[in-house]
Amino acid sequence: MSTSLRNNQAVLLAGSAAILLLAGTALAFYWVPNAPLEGFRQRIFYYHVPIALTSYACFGWAAWKALRLLWTREQRYDLESYTAVHMGVIFGILTLVTGSIWARTSWGHWWVWGSRQLVLFLVLFLFYAAYFMLRYSVDPGPRRANLSAVYALFGVALIPVSFLAIRLAADLVHPVVFSHDVGNKLTASQFTTFLVCLAGMLTLAGTLYRNELTGKRVDARLRELREALE
Amino acid sequence: MSSAEKYATAAYLVVLAVVLLYVVLYAFKLARLEREVAELAELAQRRRAA
Numbered sequence: 001m002s003t004s005l006r007n008n009q010a011v012l013l014a015g016s017a018a019i020l021l022l023a024g025t026a027l028a029f030y031w032v033p034n035a036p037l038e039g040f041r042q043r044i045f046y047y048h049v050p051i052a053l054t055s056y057a058c059f060g061w062a063a064w065k066a067l068r069l070l071w072t073r074e075q076r077y078d079l080e081s082y083t084a085v086h087m088g089v090i091f092g093i094l095t096l097v098t099g100s101i102w103a104r105t106s107w108g109h110w111w112v113w114g115s116r117q118l119v120l121f122l123v124l125f126l127f128y129a130a131y132f133m134l135r136y137s138v139d140p141g142p143r144r145a146n147l148s149a150v151y152a153l154f155g156v157a158l159i160p161v162s163f164l165a166i167r168l169a170a171d172l173v174h175p176v177v178f179s180h181d182v183g184n185k186l187t188a189s190q191f192t193t194f195l196v197c198l199a200g201m202l203t204l205a206g207t208l209y210r211n212e213l214t215g216k217r218v219d220a221r222l223r224e225l226r227e228a229l230e
Numbered sequence: 231m232s233s234a235e236k237y238a239t240a241a242y243l244v245v246l247a248v249v250l251l252y253v254v255l256y257a258f259k260l261a262r263l264e265r266e267v268a269e270l271a272e273l274a275q276r277r278r279a280a
Contacts, residue, residue: 025242039234040232040234040235040238041234041237041238043238044237044238044241047241047242047245048241051245090248090252093248094244094245094248097241097244097248098241098244098245101237101240101241101244102237102241104237105233105234105237105238204249208252211256212256215256215259215260215263218263219263222263222266222267222270225270226266226270226273229270229273229274229277230273
């Protein structure tokens with residue numbers, strides 16, 4: 001692929017992310033009516049849930065790249081998997097922060113240890129935060145790539161547990177977003193806004209992933225070049 | 231502005247702040263890469279001259 005085409009794609013991706021997120025924010029604040037039970041604070045959901053789903057997508061992408069590495073032994077997948085975990089952790093921090101803000105306004109507390117959904121997401125986040133400790137405790141090379149890939153693959157098992165925890169949990173503290181229950185069902189405007197914000201977050205994650213990966217590749221090549229020249 | 235409005239706005243602003251912080255950090259990284267490219271170009275030039 002030519003450099004100019006790649007640059008155009010990067011600009012297109014970044015522009016789409018900005019437009020979708022601006023549109024999603026405008027829809028959330030000016031189009032969607034207040035939710036009957038949650039009121040105005042329900043608007044946090046239009047960012048919080050897409051951010052959480054995006055972090056799951058990043059961790060899933062990291063696991064896919066890790067699997068590719070273990071399958072093909074091509075070292076480029078190591079950097080791709082690492083970058084996806086990096087993005088997942090950033091979106092994980094945002095999930096915890098926006099969730100805490102919602103918890104404060106809804107429950108009156110920044111964090112509730114009794115909610116299994118919150119604790120499970122924190123466990124998932126800490127698991128991936130520990131990925132960096134593992135990665136940087138091993139010297140660069142195939143051994144580090146394999147260990148990191150196996151770790152990223154193990155972590156993906158936590159995603160369905162964390163995702164389904166709202167339904168499995170008996171605490172009934174954390175709201176269920178998608179439900180057949182008539183009282184909890186999203187209206188057309190709420191669902192449309194949610195989808196626009198989800199598309200925006202996924203595109204933002206794609207943009208950041210692409211930029212970060214390019215930066216890390218350039219960094220690695222410069223290091224090789226320096227070693228060759230010195 | 232009600233308390234719910236303040237918290238909802240804060241949640242959106244936090245996301246914006248984190249994205250902006252990321253852009254700033256990335257700008258520093260790009261500046262470092264640019265500096266390294268310049269150093270390597272100089273090194274390559276010196277080697278060619280020698």
